[in-house]
Amino acid sequence: MTHINHTTHQTICATCGTQYPVGKPLPELCPICDDERQYIGDNGQTWTSLATLAKDRAIRFSQIRDGLYDLRITPAFAIGQRAFLILSESGNVLWDCLPFLDEPTIAFIRSVGGLNAIVISHPHYYSLMAEWAKVFDCPVYIHQNDAVWVQNPTPAVTFWTGERNELWDGMAIINTGGHFPGSCVLIQPDASGKTNLLTGDTIYVARSRRLVTFMYSYPNLIPLPKKAIEQIRDRLDGVSFDCIYGAFEGMVIPANGRAVFDASIQRYLSIFE
Ligand SMILES: [Zn+2]
Ligand SMILES: [Zn+2]
Numbered sequence: 001m002t003h004i005n006h007t008t009h010q011t012i013c014a015t016c017g018t019q020y021p022v023g024k025p026l027p028e029l030c031p032i033c034d035d036e037r038q039y040i041g042d043n044g045q046t047w048t049s050l051a052t053l054a055k056d057r058a059i060r061f062s063q064i065r066d067g068l069y070d071l072r073i074t075p076a077f078a079i080g081q082r083a084f085l086i087l088s089e090s091g092n093v094l095w096d097c098l099p100f101l102d103e104p105t106i107a108f109i110r111s112v113g114g115l116n117a118i119v120i121s122h123p124h125y126y127s128l129m130a131e132w133a134k135v136f137d138c139p140v141y142i143h144q145n146d147a148v149w150v151q152n153p154t155p156a157v158t159f160w161t162g163e164r165n166e167l168w169d170g171m172a173i174i175n176t177g178g179h180f181p182g183s184c185v186l187i188q189p190d191a192s193g194k195t196n197l198l199t200g201d202t203i204y205v206a207r208s209r210r211l212v213t214f215m216y217s218y219p220n221l222i223p224l225p226k227k228a229i230e231q232i233r234d235r236l237d238g239v240s241f242d243c244i245y246g247a248f249e250g251m252v253i254p255a256n257g258r259a260v261f262d263a264s265i266q267r268y269l270s271i272f273e
Helices: 050-056 103-111 129-136 144-149 226-235 257-270
Strands: 058-065 068-074 083-086 093-095 117-119 140-143 157-160 164-166 172-175 184-189 195-200 215-217 243-246
Touching (some): 093 184, 129 140, 140 144, 140 172, 144 157, 226 257
Parallel strands (some): 117 140, 195 243
Antiparallel strands (some): 058 068, 068 083, 083 093, 164 172
16 A cells, blocks of 8 residues: 655645655746746745655544535645545545645545545645545546646646546536636535535635635736636536535535526626626
8 A cells, every 4th residue: 555755855835835746856936836826935935845744734634514525734734725525436536635645644535435536626736646646546637728737747647628527426527717727616416416516716715605706816816807707607507506615614605506606707797897
């Protein structure tokens, strides 16, 4: 069985959590952070290692509904997103990824059947995907449109093309674009008969939880043009969903997600009228 190697190599960007290959020179600035959608940390570009993180970090997992867990690094590190573990009859899925992994998390995920695939919404959450894929011996699904953003290539990465990728047990990845050209969401029918929409920050749950929004950059507050909002609308045309789960703790539209999404699209498009 593959275990995690908490290496002392400083290969993880401390601001966004992206891991770079061991044994290759690091870029002067992390391209993910140097992009308009992110930022370089206040102290300039800094790097850290898995060994350093392992000193005081752990992953907390909590069950949020039957067959769905959220996983968070505690104390928070880098962007601070959560990942979701979906338990499914024909194979479990990790939606998005975290820039850390430890033995208790590996043991827990193995105890519930391991992972069949890792599916990532967009480049801000590529994080430690190569290590996770190695440990769980599974592919990582990334949309081809974002291939240029992969910093730590691994044979596990499976680029997919098109607008929709059917997985199994009714799960499907939908490429909406917007935040990134390859930005995706995942639809997931659950045991209660409801359909969950997992969105990363492709669709961002607003603080009021009465709206969702769509941005080119969240930290730098750069909106998207009209045609991007129309594309997101069109890619989800005819797709039903109830509950929307965003990338951060507390980001949930617990019911009527489809109506909230429709109203939010309308609200956004009204700005351009
Ligand atoms: Zn970075
Ligand atoms: Zn993002």
